[in-house]
Amino acid sequence: MNNPSNDDEIPAEIDFSQAKRRAHHIPDQAATFMPTSIERSVGEYFSDKAERRGIGLSELLTDVLRREIKINEALK
Numbered sequence: 337m338n339n340p341s342n343d344d345e346i347p348a349e350i351d352f353s354q355a356k357r358r359a360h361h362i363p364d365q366a367a368t369f370m371p372t373s374i375e376r377s378v379g380e381y382f383s384d385k386a387e388r389r390g391i392g393l394s395e396l397l398t399d400v401l402r403r404e405i406k407i408n409e410a411l412k
Contacts, residue, residue: 367394 346352362368386396 382396382400383393386393389396
């Protein structure tokens with residue numbers, strides 16, 4: 337591990353003694369980044385549909401996936 341220069345040191349008033357590694361809190365309604373790969377034709381279809389509706393691709397895909405979840409839950 338490289339030793340940080342004095343310019344990169346954390347100020348003494350910041351106390352990380354009670355910190356936990358990899359303990360992230362993501363609020364229920366927070367957007368999360370999920371890199372995915374889909375076939376080009378599917379991506380183009382949804383991109384075009386989102387553009388026609390005047391909404392973002394992420395918003396459209398979230399709506400589609402929510403409907404899919406609802407259908408699957410109803411079929412259980």
